[in-house]
Amino acid sequence: MKTNTISVLVENHFGVLTRITSLFAGRGYNIQSLTVGPTEDASASRMTIVVDGDTEIIDQVKKQLNKLIDVIKVVDLTNEDFIDRELLLIKVSAKGKTRFSVLQFAQVFDGSIVDITPNFITIEVSARSSKIDAFIALLEPFGIKEMARTGRIALARS
Amino acid sequence: MNGAQILIECLRREGVEVVFGYPGGRMISILDALYDVPEIRLVLTRHEQGAAHAADGYARASGRVGVVMATSGPGATNLVTGIATAYMDSIPLVCITGQVPTTLIGNDAFQEADICGITRPITKHNYLVNDVADLARIIREAFYIASSGRPGPVLIDVPNDVALAELDFSWPQEVAIRGYDPTITGNPRQIRRAAELIMRSKQPVIYAGGGVIASGAHKELCIFAEKTGIPVTMTLLGLGAFPGAHPLSVNMLGMHGTVYANNAVNECDLMISVGARFDDRVTGKLDEFAPHAKIIHIDIDPTSVSKSVRVDIPIVGDAKHILKELIPLVSELPIGEWQAKVQDWKKRYPLNYEEAAGVIKPQAVIRRLSEITKGEAIITTEVGQNQMWAAQFYCFTSPRSFLTSGGLGTMGYGFPAAIGAQIAFPGKTVIDIAGDGSIQMNIQEMATAVVNNLPVKILILNNTYLGMVRQWQELFFGHRYMATCLERRLECPHTCNAPSDACPKDYVPDFVKLAEAYGASGRRITQPEEIEDALREMLASKGVYVLEVRIPKEENVYPIVPAGAALTQMIGGMA
Known part of the structure; x- marks a missing residue:
């Protein structure tokens, strides 16, 4: 099983997101993350879907996506040269001595501090998903109160 | 013009001559627009499901897009089985549903259902029309999408305020959908x-x-096939694509296929699939399907390619285009030995059944029907044993003459589909081969057939059981006949392993009286010597005719490949 990043350009209609998600649910494909947002063209949206599966499954996923009338273009970025980012907001326990360590880690990961209260620090990090995984792992011992990840967005380089 | 008039004008321009449908509160405005358009005939069915199947039967028989209309809420949800049936078998339908006004959508309004949400996985595409300005474009797109590429049903949900909104009509000259461009040439x-x-x-x-x-x-x-000399096997939906009596035909393959077709598949070194999708009822156990074969797969739908069976040479595109390109590149193959082997299987293992004195065998009835009609009738079926016997023993000579629910397996399909086919071809003989169970699922359409002078014939093979499920209970569940006996009454014991002399006698309903109640003709036969006369009487009748044939209660369909077994694991047919 391999993790694949698929970029899907879709019509900016209501109901398109449901078409995509119900396709995945109905055929039993596993979505790891899905993001959707506007593009340079107001009539289209871009979805970045991260999906696990072996080659045959991923081929079917791409073909099934292409079959939807509201899907304009499907690009599998997995084997291409592409840039990807994910945004993390994480609220960590930080009292007394641990405060400094948390701030240091945030600095190393180019994070910005978006909120500080007497007991918690909230950090924002934008990075590749693997780096975000590493950051979360580092903060785990301090006590993670809450966190939210956007899921991966991606663009091909060329 | 208002939205409803625009809708009807669009149907007219799409060349629609007949619409199957049923009214309701949110449909009145659309029906009102039909009032002034005599060139479009509305066939009022007695249930929306009947309308959907009739539109499907019309489409399958004629090759044109079937159109069905129903109201919001329950009208729309009653279409669902019909839409799913068409979707699974790639049949072009345009389904138009009324909807509550846009201002009420999401309010749980009276007769509101999110039909676009409900039908999303069973339509090729669907539309909720929010603005009357989009209506004409959407209808053009719907007909184009339904009928092009791999055909399928498209639903258009029209809120009542959109149907009443006024707008100057303009007909979109072209259809351009940037996300849809089916591959035609291989x-x-x-x-x-x-x-x-x-x-x-x-x-x-x-x-x-x-x-x-x-x-x-x-x-x-x-x-x-003739140029190369390659034998041809057909799927259930492929029957009629190649003449059944042709020397190269090995008829149907799969679960209830012929021994010789399944043998040919087991031993072939090359399988050329044309417009078929390797369904589980065809392949049986996938690992052992056509184990020695390389596979060429010609299909218009890329998602069908390598979905279940790994394909060596996929060719995506329209079968007709691709075969035309392929024909000049091939010539007669030196495969006399292989052809002889296949012919030998055909001789040794023909489709057969045991004759028995004093009872009517369903296979004999269908074989005789095939002979008398010279294989030229339009046959529809319900689902189950009736369907498989029809597929096995009727010899189809031309395409679009066998209308059956293959993918979804919808009981209740055959009779309304026969109505649709009869409307497409008023002069042809149209026969629904039915079981006593499935005919009851849409029997209300007898009224539709009678009042529209549609002389559809219904051949009911009555074994008093839901026969195919009973057959599985007999073969794979130790004769435990649970919920499959239609003669069962309150006084019957909880368990039952076989019919006996103590079984209740009067089958409910009396199909002959029922036919008469609807103004149709009916006859019941129980003895083999009645077959000839009864079939001829049925075929000669000018109106709707129900022929109920009492067949042995525990007659089975053979051969059968148990679900999930390899095609070599056939039961029956080798004697």
Whole structure:
């Protein structure tokens, strides 16, 4: 099983997101993350879907996506040269001595501090998903109160 | 014009001559617009499901887009089985549903259902029309999407305020959908590679499906098979794509296929699939399907390719186009030995059944019906044993003459579909081969047939059981007949393993009286010597005719490949 990043350009209609998600649910494909947002063209949206599966499954996923009338273009970025980012907001326990360590880690990961209260620090990090995984792992011992990840967005380089 | 008038004008311009439908509160405005358009005939069914299947039968028989209309809420949800049936078998339908006004959508309004949400996985595409300005474009797109590429149903949900909104009509000259462009012509390199593989093959088989009929490729298929000398097997939906009596035909393969077709598949070294999708009822156990074969797969739908069976040479495109390209690249193959082997299987293991004195065998009835009609009737079926006997023992001679729910397996399909086919071809003989169970699922459409002077024939093979499920209970569940006996009454014991003399006698309903109640004719036969006369009487009758044939209660369909077993694991048919 391999993790694949698929970029899907879709019509900016209501109901398109449901078409995509119900396709995945109905055929039993596993979505790891899905993001959707506007593009340079107001009539289209871009979805970045991260999906696990072996080659045959991923081929079917791409073909099934292409079959939807509201899907304009499907690009599998997995084997291409592409840039990807994910945004993390994480609220960590930080009292007394641990405060400094948390701030240091945030600095190393180019994070910005978006909120500080007497007991918690909230950090924002934008990075590749693997780096975000590493950051979360580092903060785990301090006590993670809450966190939210956007899921991966991606663009091909060329 | 208002939205409803625009809608009807669009249907007229799309060449729609007949619409199947049922009214309701949110449909009145659309029906009102039909009032002034005599060139579009509305066939009022007695249930929306009947309307959907009738539109499907019309589409399958004629090759045109079937149109069905129903109101919001329950009207729309009653279409669902019909839409799913068409979707699974790639049948072009345009389904128009009324909807509550846009201002009420999401309010749980009276007769509101999110039909676009409900039908999303069973339509090729669907639309909720929010603005009357989009209506004409959407209808053009719907007809284009339904009928092009791999055909399928498209639903258009029209809120009542949109139907009443006024707008100057303008007809979109062109359809342009940037996310939809089906591949029609096959890749020339793939076609050349396929031709090379075909010319090198020693034991090839053509496996033809419903796609041959959908693309109108039956002539090309025949030329291709005759030129090369390759035997042809057909799926259930492919029956009629190649003449059943042709020397190269090995008839249907799969779960209830012929021994010789399944043998040919087991031993072939090349399988040329044309418009078929390797359904589980065809392949049986996938690992052991066509184990020695390379596979060429011609299909218009890329998602069908390598979905279940790994394909060596896929060719995506329209079957007719691709076969036309392929024919000049092939010639007669030196495969006399293989052909002889196949012919030998055909002789040794013909489709057969045990004759028994004093009882009517369903297979004998269908075989005789096939002979009398010379295989030229339009046959529809319900689902179950009736369907399989029809597929096995009626010899189809032309495409679009066998209308059956293959993918979804919808009981209650055959009779309304026969109504649709009869409307498409008023002069043809249209016969629904039914079981006593499935005919009851849409029997209310007798009224539709009678009042519209549609002389549809209904041949009910009455074994007093839901026969196919009972057959599985007998073969695979130790004769535990649970919920399959239609003669069962309150006083029957909880368990039952076999019919006996103590069984209740009066079958409910009395199909002959029922036919008469609807103003149709009916006859019941129980003895083999009545078959000839009864079939001739049925075929000669000018109106709706119900022929109820009492058949042995525990008659089985053979051969049968148990679900999930390899095609070599056939039960029956080898005697």
